[in-house]
Amino acid sequence: MPSQTPEAVIEAQRQDWNRVAAGWDKWDQFFNRNMAFINHRLVADARVRPGLRVLDLGSGTGYPALLAGEVVDLAESMLAVATRKAKTLGLEHVAFRTGDVTSLPFETGSIDAVISRFCLMFLPEIPKAAAEIARVLKPGGYVA
Numbered sequence: 001m002p003s004q005t006p007e008a009v010i011e012a013q014r015q016d017w018n019r020v021a022a023g024w025d026k027w028d029q030f031f032n033r034n035m036a037f038i039n040h041r042l043v044a045d046a047r048v049r050p051g052l053r054v055l056d057l058g059s060g061t062g063y064p065a066l067l068a069g070e071v072v073d074l075a076e077s078m079l080a081v082a083t084r085k086a087k088t089l090g091l092e093h094v095a096f097r098t099g100d101v102t103s104l105p106f107e108t109g110s111i112d113a114v115i116s117r118f119c120l121m122f123l124p125e126i127p128k129a130a131a132e133i134a135r136v137l138k139p140g141g142y143v144a
Helices: 006-026 028-045 076-088 126-136
Strands: 054-057 070-073 096-098 111-116 137-143
Touching: 006 028, 006 076, 028 111, 076 096, 111 126, 126 137
Parallel strands: 054 070, 054 111, 070 096, 111 137
Antiparallel strands: none
């Protein structure tokens, strides 16, 4: 059986995450309580502080991005939930967008810190994604 192309894997994941977004939203408080330590640890390990430009890869419904900064995720439905939560919290400095981690929509050296909770393990081309993360990260920036 031939293996799928990276593009086919990504598209299948996009469809899967969009399909389950309502469930993640329904159980949001449960996930937030039970994964809060991970979110806070990522933000702390990335040395996030006011004034930094932070990129959260695969933020899904908004965590840990709601603690941190800018977001790129694959699934539009997940980001709709995250956007609603950010507005409820009055977080106007957080922007959500869909995208491909192997082709990030940011200038070279424009991001102070990159965080990711549940993204990299799903990527079909991790070396390509790592190179792209390194490209957008400022010299001396942090990855967590």
